[in-house]
Amino acid sequence: MASSSESTALQSPASHPRLPFDVEIFIVRDLIEVYKHDEKRLAPLATVSETWQRIVEKHTFQGFKLSVQELPVFQGFVRRGRLQLIKSITLKVRTSPSWHEDCD
Secondary structure, eight states: OOOGGGOSSEEOTTSOEEOOHHHHHHHHHHHHHHHHHTTOOSHHHHTSOHHHHHHHHHHHTSEEEEEGGGHHHHHHHSOHHHHTTOOEEEEEOOOOHHHHHHTO
């Protein structure tokens, strides 16, 4: 008979069985791909558990495409703990047609 330390499902404080971490990662990553394909928001996935929140945030905060006007909102939105998740930021710059004519 297997001891409780050898069981595959962990127990959370609320006595609900939890899946092993690697299984949770697999499930969340698959759901992220499905949600991205269907253009659904990922936020509901982040509310399932702290583990799911960390996985979703790691995906969500990988890269951003921002305009200059969006920078203040971005600054307020990204807290210190999330900064380490960001891998790239692309700054979108709009130019006027006359600016391009000056380049010729």
